[in-house]
Amino acid sequence: DAKTTQPTSMDCAEGRAANLPCNHSTISGNEYVYWYRQIHSQGPQYIIHGLKNNETNEMASLIITEDRKSSTLILPHATLRDTAVYYCIPTGRGANNLFFGTGTRLTVIP
Amino acid sequence: DSGVTQTPKHLITATGQRVTLRCSPRSGDLSVYWYQQSLDQGLQFLIQYYNGEERAKGNILERFSAQQFPDLHSELNLSSLELGDSALYFCASSVEAGAGRGNEQFFGPGTRLTVL
Numbered sequence: 001d002a003k004t005t006q007p008t009s010m011d012c013a014e015g016r017a018a019n020l021p022c023n024h025s026t027i028s029g030n031e032y033v034y035w036y037r038q039i040h041s042q043g044p045q046y047i048i049h050g051l052k053n054n055e056t057n058e059m060a061s062l063i064i065t066e067d068r069k070s071s072t073l074i075l076p077h078a079t080l081r082d083t084a085v086y087y088c089i090p091t092g093r094g095a096n097n098l099f100f101g102t103g104t105r106l107t108v109i110p
Numbered sequence: 111d112s113g114v115t116q117t118p119k120h121l122i123t124a125t126g127q128r129v130t131l132r133c134s135p136r137s138g139d140l141s142v143y144w145y146q147q148s149l150d151q152g153l154q155f156l157i158q159y160y161n162g163e164e165r166a167k168g169n170i171l172e173r174f175s176a177q178q179f180p181d182l183h184s185e186l187n188l189s190s191l192e193l194g195d196s197a198l199y200f201c202a203s204s205v206e207a208g209a210g211r212g213n214e215q216f217f218g219p220g221t222r223l224t225v226l
Contacts, residue, residue, distance in 0.1 A: 043219055046214035087153075096213060097155045
């Protein structure tokens, strides 16, 4: 599994876009990039995933660089409820086991 | 609400005891996963079942075992409990076994285990 590097913490003003980077330079060709978040001690929540192309859903956008060595999760209009730890997790097609790292603690400030 | 249910929500027990945690996956999901979250280890994958069969194993101790029943619910059995087993235990489910489009994992609210 690819190793990831994420900032330990980030702040974002409420209503502004939150851009969370992730470096996964050792990602292999068959690994998807998944993003999950965990709000306090709740169960983790799926946000979005992608392979090569940029993706968008109702929660967020995912931008993956052309060489696939890094990606950015974008929350377009952060709210206080988006305060959470965000995890970037490369996952191979054959296995769906999630290896959570330390993630980025995002704090949305009023 | 993810559609995954876990019981009990809280469990307090003593060292050396055995407990069983239960998980009901979302309707239609065939794959169940167990994760442990402790303060010092973070979120760790323990084991995965797919349609009743063990599919993948992570950092699961020999004192721990799991199974998935024909109705697809799963149980995680923890025995000879130690203080260090105190943690949040999450169950997740997905439609299929492998990663890919439409196969994201949905997590339950967790069971908080305290070993005294």
